[in-house]
Amino acid sequence: MTPRVRYFPTHIVVFILPAAALYTAFMVYPLFDSLRTSLQGAHEGGGALFVGLSNYVRLVTDPVYAPRFWGALQHNLTFFAIHMLVQNPVALMLAALLSARDLAGRALYRTVLFAPTVLSFVIVGFIWQLMLSPLWGVAGGVMRFVGLGAYFRPWLGLEGYALVTLSLVSVWQFVGIPLMLFHVALLGIPDELREAAHVDGASGWRVFWGIEFPLILPVVGLVAILTYVGNFNAFDLIYTVKGALAGPNFSTDILGTFFYRTFFGFQLQMGNPVMGATVAGAMFVLVLVGVLLYLFAWQRWVEARVL
Amino acid sequence: MSLAPAPLTRLSSSGLRVASSGRRTIGIHAVLIGYALIALTPVLLIVMNSFKTREAIFGRPFFPPLPGVFSTSGYLTMFERAHFARYFANSAIVAGAAMTLILLLGAMAGFALAEYRFRGNAWIGLYLALGIMIPIRLGTVSILRIMSSLGLVNTLVALILVYAAQGLPLAVFILQQFMRQVPQDLKDAARIDGMSEYRIFWLILPLVRPAVATVAVFTMIPIWNDLWFPLILAPGEATKTLTLGAQAFIGQFISDWNAILASLTLAMVPVLAVYMLVSRNLIRGLTAGALK
Numbered sequence: 001m002t003p004r005v006r007y008f009p010t011h012i013v014v015f016i017l018p019a020a021a022l023y024t025a026f027m028v029y030p031l032f033d034s035l036r037t038s039l040q041g042a043h044e045g046g047g048a049l050f051v052g053l054s055n056y057v058r059l060v061t062d063p064v065y066a067p068r069f070w071g072a073l074q075h076n077l078t079f080f081a082i083h084m085l086v087q088n089p090v091a092l093m094l095a096a097l098l099s100a101r102d103l104a105g106r107a108l109y110r111t112v113l114f115a116p117t118v119l120s121f122v123i124v125g126f127i128w129q130l131m132l133s134p135l136w137g138v139a140g141g142v143m144r145f146v147g148l149g150a151y152f153r154p155w156l157g158l159e160g161y162a163l164v165t166l167s168l169v170s171v172w173q174f175v176g177i178p179l180m181l182f183h184v185a186l187l188g189i190p191d192e193l194r195e196a197a198h199v200d201g202a203s204g205w206r207v208f209w210g211i212e213f214p215l216i217l218p219v220v221g222l223v224a225i226l227t228y229v230g231n232f233n234a235f236d237l238i239y240t241v242k243g244a245l246a247g248p249n250f251s252t253d254i255l256g257t258f259f260y261r262t263f264f265g266f267q268l269q270m271g272n273p274v275m276g277a278t279v280a281g282a283m284f285v286l287v288l289v290g291v292l293l294y295l296f297a298w299q300r301w302v303e304a305r306v307l
Numbered sequence: 308m309s310l311a312p313a314p315l316t317r318l319s320s321s322g323l324r325v326a327s328s329g330r331r332t333i334g335i336h337a338v339l340i341g342y343a344l345i346a347l348t349p350v351l352l353i354v355m356n357s358f359k360t361r362e363a364i365f366g367r368p369f370f371p372p373l374p375g376v377f378s379t380s381g382y383l384t385m386f387e388r389a390h391f392a393r394y395f396a397n398s399a400i401v402a403g404a405a406m407t408l409i410l411l412l413g414a415m416a417g418f419a420l421a422e423y424r425f426r427g428n429a430w431i432g433l434y435l436a437l438g439i440m441i442p443i444r445l446g447t448v449s450i451l452r453i454m455s456s457l458g459l460v461n462t463l464v465a466l467i468l469v470y471a472a473q474g475l476p477l478a479v480f481i482l483q484q485f486m487r488q489v490p491q492d493l494k495d496a497a498r499i500d501g502m503s504e505y506r507i508f509w510l511i512l513p514l515v516r517p518a519v520a521t522v523a524v525f526t527m528i529p530i531w532n533d534l535w536f537p538l539i540l541a542p543g544e545a546t547k548t549l550t551l552g553a554q555a556f557i558g559q560f561i562s563d564w565n566a567i568l569a570s571l572t573l574a575m576v577p578v579l580a581v582y583m584l585v586s587r588n589l590i591r592g593l594t595a596g597a598l599k
Contacts (some may be wrong), residue, residue, distance in 0.1 A: 011427055011504040015419035016431060019412040019475050026472035027438050030446030030453065037448060088477045097335045105336075111586040112343045115350070118582045120532030122554045123575055127349050136564075138352060138368050171343070204331070225440070233442045236534040240554055256444075263448060264539075277448040284445045303361065 036299055037277035054156040065262070065275065069282070071127055071250060072258040077256060080231045082167035083174075090224055091175050095182035098207055103189070110183070119157035120235035126170045129241055159251040166252055170237055174230070178223040182195065187218040194279060217302050223292040232283050235260060255283050311473070350575065357381055357568035364564055382573075383563030388560070390544070391573060394552030401463050401548060402530050405470035409526050410519055413478030414486075418508050420479070421486035421495070432483070443469065444535055446584030454540055461543040470537055474526035485518035486511065517588075524589055531578065549574055 041051040059065050107133060134137045141154040151263060155161040155200065189212055197207045209303075235256030238246050244261050246253035259268075263276025355372055356364045363376035371377065385391065420432050442452075450469060451460070459465040489511050497507050512519075537551040547555065553574045561565045 009423065009425060012419050012423055012425060014505075015415040015508070018509075019416035019479060020407070020431065020435065022412065022468070023435060023438060023472050023475045026427070026468050027443050027446065027476075029439065030443075030449035033452075034542065090342075094339065097338055098530075100332075103332075103335065107587055109343060111515055111583065113339075113346055114586065115579065116346050116580065118578055119551050119575060120534070120578075122532070122534055122550050123571055126553075126557055126571055127353055130323045130353070130564075130567070131349050136365065136368060140596075141368065166446035172349075205318055229440055229442065233444060235444075238432065239538075259447075273448050280445040280448060284441070287441060287445070302396050 020179045022207075027146045031284070034277045035281050037274055038281040041276060054139070055274060056282065059275065059278050059282060062231060064269075068250065068253065069279070071256045072253045073250065075254045076231055076234075078163055079167050079170070079234060082164065083171060084224065086168065087171040087175050088178050088227065090171070091223075092182050092193055092239035094175070095179050095186055096212070098179075098183050099186035106283045109213035110180075113179060117174045118171065119175070121231060122240045124238035125237050128172075129156060132165070156247060159248045162242070162248060163252045166237060166241060169241075170234065173237075177226070181219050181223055182216060185219040186212060189215050214305070218304065221294060221302060223288060225298075228290045228294075229287055232256065232287055255279065259283065326382050336381045350579075353568055353575070354572050361565055362391060366567070378565070379569075380570030381563075381567070384560070384563060384566040385523060385556070385569050385573070388566075389556045389570065390547075390551065390572070391549070391556075393448070393545075393550065394547050394549040395577075397463060397546060398531060398549040401466045401470065402527055404463075405474065406523055406527055408467070408471040409474040409478045410523060412521065413475055414482050414512060414515075414519065414562045416479045416506065417474075417482030418486050418511060420553065421483045431480075435476055435479045438473075439480060443473045445533075447539060459540075461541050463541065465548055466536055466546075466548070470530045471532075475528070478522045481522050482515065482518055485515040489514050492512040520585070521589060524585060549573055 001053060038055055039052060041049045041054070054067050059069050094113060097103075098106060098113075117237075117258060119127075130136055130138070134152075140149065143149050143152045153161065155165040163242045193211055193215075194207055197211055204209065232255060234254055238252050238254060238257050241259070242252050242257075244257060244264075244266050246257045257278060259279040263271055263273060265271030343368035345596055352368065356368060358379060359376045360378040360380070361369060361371075363372075363378075367376070372378075405541045416435065420428060420435075454460050454465045457465075459468075494507055494511070497510055502510070533548075534548055534550050534554060537546075541547070542551065556570055557567050560570075
């Protein structure tokens with residue numbers, strides 16, 4: 001079939017090398033170099049000294065770093081949990097409806113439902129800052145209109161609500177991605193399977209949970225891992241709405257904003273590249289654990305189940 | 308279940324299903340329209356109010372910009388104070404150059420990985436795919452150090468290189484899958500005609516155009532919208548991208564609602580317009596990929 005190369009394959013090198021070199025130089029090398037930095041102490045003479053994991057120990061115990069680190073980690077977990085509990089179920093429901101056979105206007109619905117996803121965090125952040133502003137009164141007005149006016153609060157400014165509100169804003173923006181992944185997977189299920197179940201008298205609800213959902217389990221896992229990894233990329237939205245200090249009182253501080261502050265400094269605290277690299281290293285480990293669990297535990301489980 | 312009346316029950320149950328399926332269709336549309344409103348209303352409100360007077364923005368936010376409340380004062384402030392044309396040009400240069408690199412180099416590597424069997428093929432493929440799941444932002448400390456030692460801080464080149472590295476893994480992965488589906492006969496015929504491997508690559512490239520378009524859009528969106536790397540690698544006034552420029556401008560003019568609404572509209576409309584143009588094909592390309 002494909003030609004087996006016996007002479008020195010110059011053309012293969014020409015084809016692969018540019019991509020591999022660019023990727024290695026600006027992605028793989030920086031990731032490793034940053035990890036290496038996190039294992040070094042900032043030495044007086046400008047040189048670097050290997051200090052093992054002591055920067056990591058400092059990150060989780062030092063009174064300057066530890067409270068912010070654990071706080072940010074906890075907020076990341078909340079952020080992730082809200083996406084898993086709101087974004088992905090809503091996406092699954094919309095995808096199931098969108099995949100109904102002979103649905104009129106499907107292309108239009110798809111275009112509209114995916115539209116917020118193409119906007120930037122910055123735009124989405126400002127849009128919702130305006131929408132929820134007590135000054136403008138759009139959200140308050142809508143709530144008064146449906147009789148819930150008494151429940152309106154300036155959510156983005158309240159310590160107890162700001163993080164949940166921002167998570168929901170992020171859900172509003174990104175629901176389109178799991179929606180499309182679920183939708184495409186559902187369209188891939190042969191109609192005969194559904195038909196057979198309907199003829200046997202199963203309801204739409206039972207067909208979905210008994211037949212369709214088990215078949216799209218691989219996509220459920222993919223959506224979960226994408227949600228998990230995306231969690232560590234979240235910075236732009238918080239920075240836009242709340243600034244690098246992620247107020248009020250650090251209540252919206254996540255690892256992304258903590259990383260930025262640690263690296264660049266803020267107000268009175270100087271930036272610190274070594275501790276910045278350490279925060280990134282901790283995030284790297286968290287991402288890696290998630291990805292490995294997905295690749296080895298989940299994928300194996302799904303394959304055993306589906307086959 | 309008894310056997311004899313089976314056809315009868317099936318008939319009546321299917322009749323029932325027709326009636327209930329009418330109700331079900333209405334229910335489906337109700338939910339989808341409801342969610343479509345949630346997705347669209349905020350965007351529409353921003354665009355609508357950007358063309359209104361300050362009093363009307365606050366007094367009647369849901370009212371369309373009809374004569375009497377119509378005003379473009381926000382756009383005027385913005386054109387005076389912000390350099391949106393320059394920001395836009397910077398974003399277009401960065402996104403365009405990074406895209407070209409991603410698509411060209413990604414297609415070349417994808418072609419080689421799909422076409423030739425050689426030692427280490429699978430390992431190189433795996434190595435390149437690793438980057439799909441690891442956020443490049445985690446290497447920022449080192450990336451900034453590299454860029455400053457290359458003298459590239461506050462240049463668009465720094466952004467182009469980083470975005471190209473970020474986009475390549477997914478591009479190689481997807482294009483490789485599509486390159487595999489190009490019929491072998493075609494390539495063999497070209498080889499018999501004495502075409503070089505490079506000419507064969509250019510021959511194959513147009514055949515995977517739908518995949519190239521899908522990769523283009525899905526790598527373009529995060530590049531266009533990114534705030535992190537412009538903020539860190541190129542925050543200077545001359546190299547600000549549209550996303551960073553809008554962020555900085557709105558941050559300064561936070562009390563001038565006309566200007567904010569106008570700049571949000573201006574930042575949104577090009578992206579949404581391009582999206583509306585390609586969305587049909589884009590989603591069709593995605594679903595076709597799943598159905599094969």
